[in-house]
Amino acid sequence: MTESTTWAGTDVAALQRQADRRHRWGRFGLYAGAILFAFLAAFPFSWALISMFKESNDLYVKENNPFWFNESPTLEHLRLLFLETNYLTFIRNTVLVGLAVTAITLAVSLPAAYALARLRLRWGERMGIAIFLVYLIPPTLLFIPMTRVITSLGLQESLLSLILVYPTITIPISSWLLMGFFKGIPMDIEEQAMVDGHSRMGAIARVVLPLMFPGIIAVVVFAFTLASHEFIYALAFNKSSAVKTIATGVPTELVRGDVFFWQSLQGAVIMIAVPIALLFNAFLDRFISGFTMGAVKG
Amino acid sequence: MPFSTTGGDRVWSAAGDPHSAIVAVVEVRDLRKEFGEVVAVDGVDLRSEEGEFLVLLGPSGCGKTTLLRMIAGLEQPTEGEIRIGGEDVSRLPPRARRIAMVFQSYALYPHMTVANNIAFPLKAQGMDPEARNEKVEWAAGLFGIEGLLQRRPRQLSGGERQRVALARALVREPTVFLLDEPLSNLDAKLRAAARDDLMEFQRRIGITTIYVTHDQVEAMGMGDRIAVMDHGRIRQLGTPEEVYHHPADVFVAQFLGSPPMNLLETPGFLFGFRPEQFLPEGVAADEGTRVPFTFHVNRIEYLGSERFLYGFIREYDETRVIAMLPATVTLPISIDQDHKFSVAKDQLRFFDYDDGAKIAPQPLMR
Numbered sequence: 001m002t003e004s005t006t007w008a009g010t011d012v013a014a015l016q017r018q019a020d021r022r023h024r025w026g027r028f029g030l031y032a033g034a035i036l037f038a039f040l041a042a043f044p045f046s047w048a049l050i051s052m053f054k055e056s057n058d059l060y061v062k063e064n065n066p067f068w069f070n071e072s073p074t075l076e077h078l079r080l081l082f083l084e085t086n087y088l089t090f091i092r093n094t095v096l097v098g099l100a101v102t103a104i105t106l107a108v109s110l111p112a113a114y115a116l117a118r119l120r121l122r123w124g125e126r127m128g129i130a131i132f133l134v135y136l137i138p139p140t141l142l143f144i145p146m147t148r149v150i151t152s153l154g155l156q157e158s159l160l161s162l163i164l165v166y167p168t169i170t171i172p173i174s175s176w177l178l179m180g181f182f183k184g185i186p187m188d189i190e191e192q193a194m195v196d197g198h199s200r201m202g203a204i205a206r207v208v209l210p211l212m213f214p215g216i217i218a219v220v221v222f223a224f225t226l227a228s229h230e231f232i233y234a235l236a237f238n239k240s241s242a243v244k245t246i247a248t249g250v251p252t253e254l255v256r257g258d259v260f261f262w263q264s265l266q267g268a269v270i271m272i273a274v275p276i277a278l279l280f281n282a283f284l285d286r287f288i289s290g291f292t293m294g295a296v297k298g
Numbered sequence: 299m300p301f302s303t304t305g306g307d308r309v310w311s312a313a314g315d316p317h318s319a320i321v322a323v324v325e326v327r328d329l330r331k332e333f334g335e336v337v338a339v340d341g342v343d344l345r346s347e348e349g350e351f352l353v354l355l356g357p358s359g360c361g362k363t364t365l366l367r368m369i370a371g372l373e374q375p376t377e378g379e380i381r382i383g384g385e386d387v388s389r390l391p392p393r394a395r396r397i398a399m400v401f402q403s404y405a406l407y408p409h410m411t412v413a414n415n416i417a418f419p420l421k422a423q424g425m426d427p428e429a430r431n432e433k434v435e436w437a438a439g440l441f442g443i444e445g446l447l448q449r450r451p452r453q454l455s456g457g458e459r460q461r462v463a464l465a466r467a468l469v470r471e472p473t474v475f476l477l478d479e480p481l482s483n484l485d486a487k488l489r490a491a492a493r494d495d496l497m498e499f500q501r502r503i504g505i506t507t508i509y510v511t512h513d514q515v516e517a518m519g520m521g522d523r524i525a526v527m528d529h530g531r532i533r534q535l536g537t538p539e540e541v542y543h544h545p546a547d548v549f550v551a552q553f554l555g556s557p558p559m560n561l562l563e564t565p566g567f568l569f570g571f572r573p574e575q576f577l578p579e580g581v582a583a584d585e586g587t588r589v590p591f592t593f594h595v596n597r598i599e600y601l602g603s604e605r606f607l608y609g610f611i612r613e614y615d616e617t618r619v620i621a622m623l624p625a626t627v628t629l630p631i632s633i634d635q636d637h638k639f640s641v642a643k644d645q646l647r648f649f650d651y652d653d654g655a656k657i658a659p660q661p662l663m664r
Contacts, residue, residue: 188405191372194392195399196470197422210409 045270052077052267059262077263081254086241087268090249093159097245098227100163105170105223106216112171113178114204118187128179135172142168143232150237161237162245166227174219181215182208217283228272246272321348321506322383322396322473324369329378331364331530338364340530341378349504351497353521355511357553361530362510363478369508370399370476383473393422398467399476402483404459406451412438412462413447419470437465441499456484460492464499475500475507481516493520514554518542526550544647548654551647559647560619562611567660568649573606573622575645579638581627588640589662593621595633607631 047066051059053073064070081087116128146165147156155161185208193203209216227245234248241253250268254261324346331339339361346352354362367373369380371392380388387395398419407415413434420430438444441461451459460480467475480496481489497520500507511517517524518538525535526549534546545551551559551570561570582588592612599606607621621639623631631637648657 186403186405188401188403189407191370191392192399192401192405193407193418194372195370195397196419196466197393199391199393202422207407 045274048266048270052263052270054263056263077261078267080261081264081267085253085264086244086249089242090244090246091272093243093249094228094245094247097159097162097166098224100159101166101170101227102220102223104163104167105174105219108167109171109174109178109219110216112175113182116175117179117182128176131172131175135176139169139230139232143236146233147236156237157240157243158238159243162227162230162234165233165237166223166230169230170219170223170226174222177218177222178212178215181212185211221280221283225276228276321504323348323381324352324474324506324508325381326365326369327379327381329365329368329380330376331361331368331373332376337530339368339375342530342532344525344532344535346506346508347522349506351500351507351509351520351522353509353511353517353524354527355514355517355521355524355553356527358512360527362512362527365527366476366478366508366510369474370397371395396470396473397476398470398472398474400460400463400467400478400480402479404451404463404480404483406454406459406462406466408451410450411447412443412449412451412454415451415462416447416466416469419466423470433469437469440468441465441495457488457492457495460484461495464496468503472505475505477507477509479511480509481511482513496520514556518554526553528553544656546656548649551649557606557620557622560617561649562614562617562619563651564614564662567651567657568654569660569662570647570649571641571645573620574624575641576619576621576639577623577627577641578629578631579640581629582640582642584642587643589643589646590638590640593619593637593639595631595635595637598631598633605631612636 050068053075054069055071055074055076058064058069058071061070112131116124116131146168150156150161150165155164189211190200190203190208193207194200198206229247230245231247234245235252238244238248241249244252246268250265254265254268324344326342326344329339329342329344330337342361342365344352344365354365356362364373368375369382371387371390371394375388378388379386382395382397392399407418410418416434416437417430420433425433434447435444438447441464443458443461443465446454446458446462451462454462463480477496481492484492493516509516509520521538523535523537524541526533526541528549534541534550536544536546541550542554545554545559548561548568548570552561555572557573559570559572560576561568576591576593579590593607593609594612594616595607595609597608599608603625605623605625605627607623608618609621610616610618623629646659646662648660649655650657
C-alpha cells in the first residue's frame with residue numbers, strides 16, 4: 001500500500017472494496033426479497049386458477065400433485081357457477097351498490113372535506129375530530145341498531161339498504177382522507193384562479209379537483225372495495241339470492257350444508273380478484289406521485 | 299401593433315407605449331379588517347396615483363398583505379370602501395375587479411403547461427382559441443419565455459416561474475397589478491435580476507402597481523412612493539427620500555435604514571440621526587454647523603465598502619449608537635477609547651417624547 005492511498009491511517013482502497021461489497025449484497029437482498037414477496041402474492045392466485053378447472057377426484061385425492069392437473073381439466077365447475085347459481089346477479093348487485101356508494105360518498109365527503117380544510121369556521125376543528133371518532137366505532141357494534149333502522153324503513157331485502165348504510169362507513173374516512181389532500185393543495189392556487197376570472201366553485205372545479213385526482217381515486221377504490229367485501233351488513237339485511245353481493249352470495253350459496261364447492265368458489269373469487277388487482281396496479285402511481293411537487297415553491 | 303383583441307371594446311396596442319394600458323387609481327377609505335379579536339387593518343386611507351408603483355412596507359403582521367388581499371377581493375373588509383378606477387368594488391368578487399395578482403409562491407397551476415397557465419385567464423373570459431394562442435405567444439415573447447411554453451411549472455427555475463406568473467397576470471389586461479412579496483422565494487443573486495425584470499416590465503406597461511414587501515431595500519429601490527405600515531395603520535406615505543430622510547415618527551425612523559436611525563433621549567423629547575451622518579471630527583467639511591458628541595467605540599466591523607462602529611455616547615446616559623463610515627474615510631479608529639464625532643445640525647431629527655411623532659427642531663442643551 002503506498003502512502004497516497006492511506007488517509008489519516010486508514011486504508012482507502014480497503015474501505016472502497018468494503019463499500020462495494022456491501023452495495024452488492026444490498027442489491028442482492030433487495031431483489032431476493034422482492035422475488036419472495038412476488039411469489040407469496042402470486043401463489044394463491046395460481047393455485048386457485050389451477051384448482052378451479054380440476055375434477056373433484058383430482059382435488060380430493062391426497063396423493064395427487066396439488067399444483068398441477070392429474071386428470072384432464074374441466075369446465076364443469078364454471079358451468080355450475082354461472083348457470084346454477086346467481087353469480088352474475090351477485091356481480092351486478094356489487095357493481096350497482098359500489099357505484100351508488102361511491103357517488104354518495106364523493107358527493108358528501110368532497111364538500112365536507114373542503115369546508116373542514118379551508119373554511120375557518122368556529123366548529124371546524126371539533127367537527128373534524130368528531131368525524132374521526134365516528135370512524136373508530138366498529139361496524140360489529142352498529143349492525144344491530146342499523147338492522148332495526150333498516151327494518152323500520154322497510155328496506156330489508158333490497159340493495160337500497162346497503163346503498164344507504166355503507167356511506168356511514170365510507171363518508172367519515174373519506175372526509176378525513178380528502179381533508180388531507182385539500183390541505184396539501186395551496187390556497188394560493190385556488191385564489192389565483194379566482195383572481196383569474198372564476199367564482200370559488202369554478203376555481204375548485206378547474207384547479208383544485210384536477211389536483212385532487214389521486215385523493216378522489218383513493219376514495220373511489222376504498223368505497224368500491226368496501227361495497228364488494230363488506231359481509232356483516234350484507235348478511236344481516238339481505239337473505240334472498242337476488243339481492244346478495246359477492247361477499248355474501250359466494251360463501252352462502254357455494255357452501256351448502258357441509259359441502260364446499262371448492263372449485264366453483266375458487267373460480268368465483270379469482271374472477272373478481274384479478275380485475276381488482278389490475279385496477280389497483282393501474283392507479284398505483286397515482287396514489288404515490290407527488291402531484292403538486294414544484295408547483296408552489298422551488 | 300403586435301396585438302389587438304378581437305371583439306373586445308378595448309384594444310391592447312404596442313407594448314412599448316406606456317399610455318396604451320387602461321390605468322386606474324386605487325383608493326381605499328377608512329378600511330378596517332378584524333379577524334375575531336385581532337385587528338389586522340385599522341382604518342387605512344390610501345390613494346394611488348395613476349400608473350404609480352406603490353409599495354406597502356412593514357414588518358410581518360403589520361396588515362400589509364391583508365390590505366392587499368382586500369383590494370384583490372380575497373378578503374372581505376369589516377368596514378370601509380375600496381375604489382378602483384373611481385368605482386366602488388367593495389362588494390365585487392375578485393374576478394369582477396379587473397385586477398391581476400402575483401402571489402409570493404407564484405401559484406402556477408401545476409397540472410397545466412406554461413402555455414395553458416398563461417391562457418387560463420383568457421379561457422375564463424371565453425376568448426376563442428385562435429385569439430388566445432396569439433395572445434399567449436405575444437405575452438411569452440414579452441418575457442422571453444417562448445421556449446418554455448410546453449413545459450410544466452415544476453420544470454422551471456425560480457426566475458422563469460416569476461416570468462410565467464407575470465405573463466399570466468398581463469394577458470388579462472388588468473387595470474391594477476397587485477404583487478405580494480414576489481421576490482422573497484428567490485435566492486439573493488436571482489433577486490436583483492428579477493427586480494430589474496419587474497421594474498422594466500412595470501415601466502413599459504405603465505400600469506398602477508401595488509407591491510407588498512417587508513424588505514426595505516426592495517421598497518426603497520422600486521417604489522415611486524412607500525406606505526410604511528405597522529399594527530394595521532399607515533405610519534407614513536411618501537417617496538423613498540421622504541420616508542428615509544424625514545420619517546414621520548420613531549417607528550419609521552427605526553424601521554428604515556440598516557443599521558437603523560440612532561435615537562437619543564433628552565428631557566422633553568427624542569432626537570436621532572442616521573449612522574452615516576455620524577462622522578469623526580475633521581472628516582466633515584462644515585465644522586461650524588455641526589453638533590459634537592463624545593463617542594466611545596467598543597467594536598468595529600469592517601465590511602469592505604464601509605466600517606460599522608459600535609459604541610455609546612458619553613453625554614446621553616451612555617446610549618448605544620452605531621456609526622457607519624464609508625471606505626473613503628480611512629482615518630484609524632481605536633477601540634475602547636473616546637472619540638470626537640459630530641452630526642450636521644440639519645441632519646438631526648426630533649420626535650415627541652410621548653407618541654414618537656415628528657416635531658420641529660429643538661435646541662440641544664447639556
